[in-house]
Amino acid sequence: MSIFLSKKEERILNGEEGEILQKCYRLLVQLGEAFGADRLIPIKSVHLSGISYQSIGDSGLEFLEEISHQVKFKVRTTLNPCGMDLRQWRAVGIDESFAEKQFRILRALKTMGAVMTLTCTPYYLAPPKYGDHLSWAESSAVCYVNSVLGARTNREGALSALASAIAGVTPNFGAHKEEGRKPELLVKVKAKLKSVSDYSALGFIVGTQAGNRIPFFKGLKAGAEEMKAIAASLATAGSIPMFHVEGLTPEWKKQKIVGLEKLEIDLRDIHRIYDEFEGGEGEAVFIGCPHLSVKELHELCLKKPKMKTFVCAARGLSPSLFRCLRRSGFIVLHDMCPVVSPLSKKYSKLVVDSFKAAHYLGERGVLKKREELVE
Ligand code: F3S
Numbered sequence: 001m002s003i004f005l006s007k008k009e010e011r012i013l014n015g016e017e018g019e020i021l022q023k024c025y026r027l028l029v030q031l032g033e034a035f036g037a038d039r040l041i042p043i044k045s046v047h048l049s050g051i052s053y054q055s056i057g058d059s060g061l062e063f064l065e066e067i068s069h070q071v072k073f074k075v076r077t078t079l080n081p082c083g084m085d086l087r088q089w090r091a092v093g094i095d096e097s098f099a100e101k102q103f104r105i106l107r108a109l110k111t112m113g114a115v116m117t118l119t120c121t122p123y124y125l126a127p128p129k130y131g132d133h134l135s136w137a138e139s140s141a142v143c144y145v146n147s148v149l150g151a152r153t154n155r156e157g158a159l160s161a162l163a164s165a166i167a168g169v170t171p172n173f174g175a176h177k178e179e180g181r182k183p184e185l186l187v188k189v190k191a192k193l194k195s196v197s198d199y200s201a202l203g204f205i206v207g208t209q210a211g212n213r214i215p216f217f218k219g220l221k222a223g224a225e226e227m228k229a230i231a232a233s234l235a236t237a238g239s240i241p242m243f244h245v246e247g248l249t250p251e252w253k254k255q256k257i258v259g260l261e262k263l264e265i266d267l268r269d270i271h272r273i274y275d276e277f278e279g280g281e282g283e284a285v286f287i288g289c290p291h292l293s294v295k296e297l298h299e300l301c302l303k304k305p306k307m308k309t310f311v312c313a314a315r316g317l318s319p320s321l322f323r324c325l326r327r328s329g330f331i332v333l334h335d336m337c338p339v340v341s342p343l344s345k346k347y348s349k350l351v352v353d354s355f356k357a358a359h360y361l362g363e364r365g366v367l368k369k370r371e372e373l374v375e
Contacts, residue, residue, distance in 0.1 A: 003032045003171065004039045012167075020071050024163035031160055032171025041133055041172045045076040046165040047122055049137035050158030051109060052083035052340035053101045061105050068108035074168030076126075078117040079109060080138045081291070081312075081337035086118070088333065092343055112165075118335035119314035121228070121291040123149065130250060133176055135164035139235035140228070140290045140356065146242035148227050150250040152176045155241050175241040181251060183216035183244055185209075186260040190219065191267040196229050196296075197353045197369040201273045203230035204355040205265060207237025216257050217245045225293055232290050233355040277358050279366035282351035285373050286338050288312030289357035297321040303374035305329050310343075312336065 005013065013029065015022040028040060050056055056064075083102050084094045110116060117125055120138050123145055128134055130150035136142050137156045145151040154174040156164065164170045174180040187206055193199055199222060206215050215234070222230065222245060234240050244252040285307060287300070292313040300311060301324040311325055315334035322332045338344035338352075339360040351366045352358050353373060358365035 003029055003037055005029070009040060018070070020067055021166060024167045027160065027163045028167060028169065028171055032173060035171065035173040037171035037173035039172050040167075040169040041176065042168060043075055043135045043164060043170050044128060044132045045078065045126075045134050045136075046073070046161050047078045047080065047134070047136035047138055047141060048109070048114065048158065048161050048165065049080040051079055051105055052081070052337075053098060053105055054083045054340050054342060056105070056158075058101070061101055061108075064105055064108040068111040071112060071166050073113040073165040075165065077109075077112075077114045077165040078119075078122040078125075079106075079114050080120055080141075081118050081340065082106065082335055083341045084336050084343070085333045086335045092331075092333070093346060094342060098342055114165075117314060117316075119291045120289075120337060121293070121314060124291075124293055125314055125316055133170065135161050135170040137161040139239075140232035143231035143235040143240065143242055144228055144290075146175055146181070147231060147244065147249050148224060152181075153241075155235070155239065181242060182214065183255050183257060183260060184213035185215045186257050186262045187215045187217045188219055188262065188264045189217060190264055191270050193221075193226070193270070195353075195369040195371055196226055197355075197367075198270055199226040199229040200233045200353070200355045201270050202265060203233030203235075204237045204359070205269055205273050206230075206243075206263065207234040207240060209263060210234075210238045210240055212239045214240060215243045215263075216252070216255055216260065217243060218257075220245050220248070222248065225296055228290055228293070229354065233359075236356040236359055273355070274367065277355065277365075277367035279349065279358075279363075282349040282366040283308070283347045285309040285351045286312070286344070286357065287353055287370060287373065288333075289337065289339075289352060289354040291337075292317075294318050294321065297325065300330065300374065301325055301328060303328065306373060306375055309373065310338070312338075 012025050089099050128151035132151045134153040136153045142155050311330045353370040358367040
Protein backbone atom coordinates (compact mmCIF):
# COMPACT_ATOMS: atom_id res chain seq x y z
CA MET A 1 0.00 0.00 0.00
CA SER A 2 1.39 3.36 -0.83
CA ILE A 3 1.36 6.14 1.67
CA PHE A 4 -0.32 9.51 1.00
CA LEU A 5 2.20 12.35 0.74
CA SER A 6 1.52 16.07 0.57
CA LYS A 7 3.17 18.19 -2.13
CA LYS A 8 5.70 19.43 0.43
CA GLU A 9 6.55 15.89 1.52
CA GLU A 10 7.00 14.85 -2.11
CA ARG A 11 9.42 17.73 -2.61
CA ILE A 12 11.38 16.63 0.46
CA LEU A 13 11.46 13.05 -0.85
CA ASN A 14 12.84 14.39 -4.13
CA GLY A 15 15.73 15.93 -2.22
CA GLU A 16 14.68 19.58 -2.58
CA GLU A 17 15.30 20.31 1.12
CA GLY A 18 18.62 18.54 1.50
CA GLU A 19 20.02 15.05 1.45
CA ILE A 20 19.68 14.22 5.14
CA LEU A 21 16.02 15.19 5.35
CA GLN A 22 15.43 13.24 2.13
CA LYS A 23 17.01 10.13 3.69
CA CYS A 24 14.94 10.51 6.88
CA TYR A 25 11.72 10.78 4.87
CA ARG A 26 12.73 7.83 2.72
CA LEU A 27 13.26 5.69 5.82
CA LEU A 28 9.97 6.76 7.41
CA VAL A 29 7.97 6.29 4.20
CA GLN A 30 9.45 2.82 3.63
CA LEU A 31 8.71 1.87 7.24
CA GLY A 32 5.17 3.17 6.86
CA GLU A 33 4.61 1.29 3.60
CA ALA A 34 5.89 -1.95 5.14
CA PHE A 35 3.35 -1.64 7.99
CA GLY A 36 0.39 -0.25 6.05
CA ALA A 37 0.49 3.38 7.23
CA ASP A 38 -1.86 5.74 5.40
CA ARG A 39 0.19 8.94 5.94
CA LEU A 40 2.86 10.65 8.00
CA ILE A 41 1.62 12.41 11.13
CA PRO A 42 3.22 15.20 13.20
CA ILE A 43 4.64 14.20 16.58
CA LYS A 44 5.00 16.06 19.88
CA SER A 45 8.33 14.51 20.94
CA VAL A 46 11.03 11.95 20.26
CA HIS A 47 12.96 9.86 22.75
CA LEU A 48 16.26 8.55 21.36
CA SER A 49 18.01 5.36 22.43
CA GLY A 50 21.33 3.94 21.22
CA ILE A 51 23.47 6.80 22.48
CA SER A 52 26.02 4.93 24.59
CA TYR A 53 29.49 4.69 23.09
CA GLN A 54 29.46 1.06 24.23
CA SER A 55 26.45 0.40 21.96
CA ILE A 56 27.24 2.46 18.84
CA GLY A 57 31.06 2.56 18.80
CA ASP A 58 33.18 4.72 16.50
CA SER A 59 30.94 4.36 13.45
CA GLY A 60 27.88 5.64 15.36
CA LEU A 61 29.91 8.48 16.86
CA GLU A 62 31.28 9.56 13.47
CA PHE A 63 27.82 9.37 11.87
CA LEU A 64 26.28 11.60 14.56
CA GLU A 65 29.15 14.09 14.36
CA GLU A 66 28.83 14.25 10.60
CA ILE A 67 25.11 15.06 10.59
CA SER A 68 25.19 17.28 13.68
CA HIS A 69 26.26 20.41 11.79
CA GLN A 70 23.80 19.86 8.97
CA VAL A 71 20.43 19.36 10.71
CA LYS A 72 18.46 20.36 13.81
CA PHE A 73 15.78 18.35 15.58
CA LYS A 74 12.29 19.60 14.71
CA VAL A 75 10.58 18.49 17.95
CA ARG A 76 11.54 18.09 21.62
CA THR A 77 14.03 15.22 21.62
CA THR A 78 15.08 13.57 24.86
CA LEU A 79 17.85 11.02 25.40
CA ASN A 80 17.98 7.55 26.94
CA PRO A 81 20.81 6.76 29.41
CA CYS A 82 24.35 6.75 28.06
CA GLY A 83 27.34 4.72 29.23
CA MET A 84 28.39 6.76 32.28
CA ASP A 85 27.44 9.34 34.89
CA LEU A 86 28.60 12.64 33.37
CA ARG A 87 29.99 13.95 36.67
CA GLN A 88 31.13 10.85 38.54
CA TRP A 89 32.57 8.75 35.73
CA ARG A 90 36.11 8.92 37.10
CA ALA A 91 35.03 8.02 40.64
CA VAL A 92 33.37 4.79 39.46
CA GLY A 93 36.29 3.78 37.27
CA ILE A 94 35.24 4.65 33.69
CA ASP A 95 38.39 5.20 31.63
CA GLU A 96 39.35 8.46 29.92
CA SER A 97 39.13 7.19 26.35
CA PHE A 98 35.56 5.90 26.83
CA ALA A 99 34.52 9.16 28.52
CA GLU A 100 36.03 11.28 25.75
CA LYS A 101 34.07 9.43 23.05
CA GLN A 102 30.87 9.42 25.12
CA PHE A 103 31.12 13.19 25.56
CA ARG A 104 31.59 13.61 21.79
CA ILE A 105 28.38 11.65 21.12
CA LEU A 106 26.46 13.82 23.57
CA ARG A 107 27.93 17.03 22.11
CA ALA A 108 26.79 15.99 18.63
CA LEU A 109 23.26 15.28 19.89
CA LYS A 110 23.16 18.55 21.81
CA THR A 111 24.25 20.46 18.70
CA MET A 112 21.18 19.05 16.95
CA GLY A 113 19.01 20.27 19.83
CA ALA A 114 18.62 17.22 22.11
CA VAL A 115 17.50 17.77 25.70
CA MET A 116 20.07 16.08 27.95
CA THR A 117 17.62 14.01 30.00
CA LEU A 118 19.72 10.82 29.82
CA THR A 119 17.07 8.69 31.44
CA CYS A 120 14.78 5.82 30.47
CA THR A 121 11.94 7.49 32.43
CA PRO A 122 11.73 10.85 30.61
CA TYR A 123 7.99 10.86 31.40
CA TYR A 124 8.83 11.76 35.03
CA LEU A 125 10.43 15.01 33.83
CA ALA A 126 7.80 16.02 31.25
CA PRO A 127 4.88 13.59 30.95
CA PRO A 128 3.27 13.33 27.51
CA LYS A 129 -0.46 14.03 27.43
CA TYR A 130 -3.28 11.58 26.69
CA GLY A 131 -3.58 11.19 22.91
CA ASP A 132 -0.21 12.81 22.06
CA HIS A 133 1.52 11.17 19.11
CA LEU A 134 5.20 10.47 19.81
CA SER A 135 8.13 8.64 18.28
CA TRP A 136 9.94 6.99 21.16
CA ALA A 137 12.59 4.35 21.28
CA GLU A 138 13.29 2.56 24.65
CA SER A 139 10.69 -0.16 24.88
CA SER A 140 9.96 0.25 28.62
CA ALA A 141 9.11 3.94 28.19
CA VAL A 142 7.03 3.20 25.08
CA CYS A 143 5.02 0.57 26.96
CA TYR A 144 4.54 2.89 29.98
CA VAL A 145 3.40 6.00 28.14
CA ASN A 146 1.04 4.07 25.83
CA SER A 147 -0.49 2.07 28.67
CA VAL A 148 -0.47 4.35 31.72
CA LEU A 149 -0.62 7.83 30.14
CA GLY A 150 -2.58 7.06 26.97
CA ALA A 151 0.01 8.68 24.68
CA ARG A 152 0.61 7.00 21.31
CA THR A 153 3.91 5.67 20.03
CA ASN A 154 5.20 2.58 18.29
CA ARG A 155 8.33 0.84 19.53
CA GLU A 156 10.81 2.80 17.47
CA GLY A 157 14.36 1.75 16.77
CA ALA A 158 17.30 4.12 17.26
CA LEU A 159 17.36 5.07 13.56
CA SER A 160 13.63 5.53 12.97
CA ALA A 161 13.40 7.72 16.11
CA LEU A 162 16.39 9.77 14.90
CA ALA A 163 14.74 10.18 11.48
CA SER A 164 11.54 11.34 13.19
CA ALA A 165 13.45 13.82 15.34
CA ILE A 166 14.87 15.39 12.16
CA ALA A 167 11.65 15.15 10.14
CA GLY A 168 9.12 15.90 12.93
CA VAL A 169 6.76 13.17 11.67
CA THR A 170 6.16 9.44 12.01
CA PRO A 171 4.18 6.95 9.89
CA ASN A 172 0.61 6.47 11.09
CA PHE A 173 0.22 2.78 11.93
CA GLY A 174 0.23 0.39 14.92
CA ALA A 175 -0.21 2.03 18.32
CA HIS A 176 -0.99 5.40 16.70
CA LYS A 177 -4.35 3.99 15.58
CA GLU A 178 -7.29 2.72 17.58
CA GLU A 179 -7.10 -0.80 16.09
CA GLY A 180 -3.42 -1.09 16.97
CA ARG A 181 -4.25 -0.67 20.68
CA LYS A 182 -6.77 -3.47 21.01
CA PRO A 183 -6.04 -6.34 23.41
CA GLU A 184 -5.55 -9.83 21.99
CA LEU A 185 -4.91 -11.77 25.20
CA LEU A 186 -6.83 -11.82 28.48
CA VAL A 187 -4.57 -12.33 31.51
CA LYS A 188 -6.16 -13.27 34.83
CA VAL A 189 -3.83 -12.61 37.72
CA LYS A 190 -4.57 -15.03 40.56
CA ALA A 191 -1.53 -14.16 42.64
CA LYS A 192 -1.26 -11.53 45.35
CA LEU A 193 1.83 -9.57 44.35
CA LYS A 194 3.76 -7.74 47.06
CA SER A 195 7.16 -6.63 45.82
CA VAL A 196 7.72 -4.37 42.79
CA SER A 197 9.95 -7.23 41.61
CA ASP A 198 6.87 -9.51 41.57
CA TYR A 199 5.28 -7.17 39.04
CA SER A 200 8.47 -7.29 37.01
CA ALA A 201 8.21 -11.11 37.15
CA LEU A 202 4.57 -10.98 36.02
CA GLY A 203 5.48 -8.78 33.03
CA PHE A 204 8.28 -11.14 32.04
CA ILE A 205 6.04 -14.24 32.16
CA VAL A 206 3.25 -12.59 30.18
CA GLY A 207 5.68 -11.03 27.68
CA THR A 208 7.20 -14.44 26.97
CA GLN A 209 3.79 -15.93 26.21
CA ALA A 210 2.13 -12.96 24.53
CA GLY A 211 4.74 -12.44 21.77
CA ASN A 212 3.46 -9.26 20.16
CA ARG A 213 -0.15 -9.47 21.41
CA ILE A 214 -1.40 -6.66 23.67
CA PRO A 215 -2.52 -8.14 27.03
CA PHE A 216 -5.55 -7.07 29.04
CA PHE A 217 -5.02 -7.77 32.77
CA LYS A 218 -7.89 -8.68 35.08
CA GLY A 219 -7.57 -8.94 38.84
CA LEU A 220 -4.44 -6.81 39.02
CA LYS A 221 -3.86 -4.22 41.73
CA ALA A 222 -0.98 -1.95 40.81
CA GLY A 223 0.23 1.60 41.32
CA ALA A 224 2.22 3.61 38.78
CA GLU A 225 5.57 2.14 39.91
CA GLU A 226 4.29 -1.42 39.64
CA MET A 227 2.94 -0.69 36.16
CA LYS A 228 6.34 0.70 35.21
CA ALA A 229 7.89 -2.62 36.31
CA ILE A 230 5.33 -4.57 34.25
CA ALA A 231 5.93 -2.33 31.22
CA ALA A 232 9.70 -2.85 31.30
CA SER A 233 9.70 -6.64 31.51
CA LEU A 234 6.66 -7.12 29.27
CA ALA A 235 8.41 -5.16 26.53
CA THR A 236 11.66 -7.07 27.10
CA ALA A 237 10.26 -10.59 26.93
CA GLY A 238 7.74 -9.75 24.19
CA SER A 239 7.58 -7.13 21.46
CA ILE A 240 4.55 -5.51 23.02
CA PRO A 241 3.85 -1.76 22.75
CA MET A 242 1.28 -1.58 25.58
CA PHE A 243 -1.14 -3.27 27.97
CA HIS A 244 -4.50 -2.55 29.60
CA VAL A 245 -5.46 -3.13 33.24
CA GLU A 246 -9.13 -3.39 34.20
CA GLY A 247 -10.12 -0.40 36.31
CA LEU A 248 -6.71 1.27 36.13
CA THR A 249 -5.34 2.23 32.72
CA PRO A 250 -7.02 5.05 30.78
CA GLU A 251 -8.28 3.05 27.79
CA TRP A 252 -9.46 -0.17 29.45
CA LYS A 253 -13.17 0.66 29.22
CA LYS A 254 -13.06 0.96 25.41
CA GLN A 255 -11.72 -2.57 24.98
CA LYS A 256 -13.66 -5.73 24.09
CA ILE A 257 -12.40 -8.81 25.87
CA VAL A 258 -15.10 -11.35 24.96
CA GLY A 259 -13.61 -14.27 23.03
CA LEU A 260 -9.97 -13.45 23.73
CA GLU A 261 -7.52 -16.27 24.42
CA LYS A 262 -7.03 -16.57 28.21
CA LEU A 263 -3.92 -16.90 30.30
CA GLU A 264 -3.91 -17.43 34.09
CA ILE A 265 -0.97 -16.50 36.27
CA ASP A 266 -0.74 -17.74 39.85
CA LEU A 267 1.88 -17.61 42.57
CA ARG A 268 3.56 -20.82 41.36
CA ASP A 269 4.30 -19.16 38.01
CA ILE A 270 5.85 -16.20 39.82
CA HIS A 271 8.02 -18.49 42.00
CA ARG A 272 9.10 -20.47 38.94
CA ILE A 273 10.43 -17.43 37.10
CA TYR A 274 12.39 -16.31 40.18
CA ASP A 275 13.96 -19.78 40.26
CA GLU A 276 14.95 -19.50 36.58
CA PHE A 277 16.80 -16.25 37.28
CA GLU A 278 18.37 -17.42 40.54
CA GLY A 279 22.09 -16.71 40.18
CA GLY A 280 23.73 -16.94 43.63
CA GLU A 281 25.45 -13.99 45.27
CA GLY A 282 26.64 -10.76 43.68
CA GLU A 283 29.43 -8.26 44.28
CA ALA A 284 27.32 -5.11 44.06
CA VAL A 285 23.66 -4.15 43.73
CA PHE A 286 21.98 -2.03 41.09
CA ILE A 287 18.49 -0.61 41.74
CA GLY A 288 16.83 1.55 39.11
CA CYS A 289 15.85 -0.40 36.01
CA PRO A 290 13.86 1.50 34.82
CA HIS A 291 15.15 4.65 36.54
CA LEU A 292 13.41 5.31 39.85
CA SER A 293 10.47 7.61 40.56
CA VAL A 294 10.29 10.19 43.36
CA LYS A 295 8.12 7.77 45.38
CA GLU A 296 10.66 4.96 45.01
CA LEU A 297 13.55 7.27 45.92
CA HIS A 298 11.64 8.37 48.98
CA GLU A 299 10.99 4.79 50.10
CA LEU A 300 14.64 3.85 49.61
CA CYS A 301 15.74 6.87 51.63
CA LEU A 302 14.22 5.27 54.72
CA LYS A 303 16.43 2.17 54.23
CA LYS A 304 20.10 1.31 54.33
CA PRO A 305 21.99 -0.68 51.70
CA LYS A 306 23.28 -4.11 52.80
CA MET A 307 26.23 -3.97 50.39
CA LYS A 308 27.67 -1.64 47.75
CA THR A 309 24.48 -0.39 46.09
CA PHE A 310 24.11 1.83 43.02
CA VAL A 311 20.81 3.64 42.62
CA CYS A 312 19.87 5.22 39.31
CA ALA A 313 17.38 7.99 38.53
CA ALA A 314 17.05 11.00 36.23
CA ARG A 315 19.40 13.77 37.33
CA GLY A 316 16.75 16.48 37.44
CA LEU A 317 14.26 14.53 39.56
CA SER A 318 14.92 15.40 43.22
CA PRO A 319 18.31 16.70 44.42
CA SER A 320 17.14 16.60 48.07
CA LEU A 321 16.24 12.91 47.84
CA PHE A 322 19.57 12.18 46.14
CA ARG A 323 21.35 13.85 49.08
CA CYS A 324 19.26 11.83 51.51
CA LEU A 325 20.12 8.57 49.71
CA ARG A 326 23.82 9.40 49.77
CA ARG A 327 23.60 10.05 53.51
CA SER A 328 22.00 6.60 53.89
CA GLY A 329 24.98 5.02 52.14
CA PHE A 330 23.71 4.53 48.57
CA ILE A 331 25.81 5.48 45.54
CA VAL A 332 23.49 7.60 43.42
CA LEU A 333 24.22 7.63 39.70
CA HIS A 334 22.57 9.53 36.88
CA ASP A 335 22.72 9.61 33.09
CA MET A 336 23.53 5.92 32.71
CA CYS A 337 22.24 2.36 32.69
CA PRO A 338 24.38 -0.65 33.71
CA VAL A 339 23.41 -2.57 30.60
CA VAL A 340 25.08 -0.02 28.30
CA SER A 341 27.92 0.98 30.64
CA PRO A 342 31.41 -0.45 31.11
CA LEU A 343 30.72 -0.04 34.86
CA SER A 344 28.78 -3.31 35.06
CA LYS A 345 31.68 -5.20 33.43
CA LYS A 346 33.76 -4.42 36.49
CA TYR A 347 31.61 -6.91 38.41
CA SER A 348 31.41 -10.58 37.58
CA LYS A 349 27.98 -10.64 39.26
CA LEU A 350 25.63 -7.70 39.71
CA VAL A 351 22.45 -8.07 41.78
CA VAL A 352 19.36 -6.43 40.31
CA ASP A 353 15.69 -6.31 41.25
CA SER A 354 14.34 -6.10 37.71
CA PHE A 355 13.85 -8.93 35.23
CA LYS A 356 14.72 -6.59 32.38
CA ALA A 357 18.14 -5.82 33.83
CA ALA A 358 18.73 -9.48 34.77
CA HIS A 359 17.80 -10.57 31.24
CA TYR A 360 20.21 -8.14 29.57
CA LEU A 361 23.05 -8.74 32.03
CA GLY A 362 22.77 -12.46 31.25
CA GLU A 363 25.25 -14.61 33.20
CA ARG A 364 26.38 -11.57 35.19
CA GLY A 365 22.89 -10.70 36.46
CA VAL A 366 21.57 -12.03 39.78
CA LEU A 367 17.91 -11.38 40.52
CA LYS A 368 16.60 -10.61 44.01
CA LYS A 369 13.53 -8.80 45.33
CA ARG A 370 14.12 -5.13 46.13
CA GLU A 371 13.12 -5.70 49.77
CA GLU A 372 15.90 -8.30 50.16
CA LEU A 373 18.55 -5.82 49.02
CA VAL A 374 18.01 -3.14 51.67
CA GLU A 375 17.63 -3.12 55.44
FE1 F3S B 1 16.58 1.80 31.77
FE2 F3S B 1 18.74 0.44 31.27
FE3 F3S B 1 16.76 -0.70 32.46
S1 F3S B 1 17.77 1.91 29.94
S2 F3S B 1 14.98 0.27 31.55
S3 F3S B 1 18.00 0.99 33.28
S4 F3S B 1 18.08 -1.68 30.96
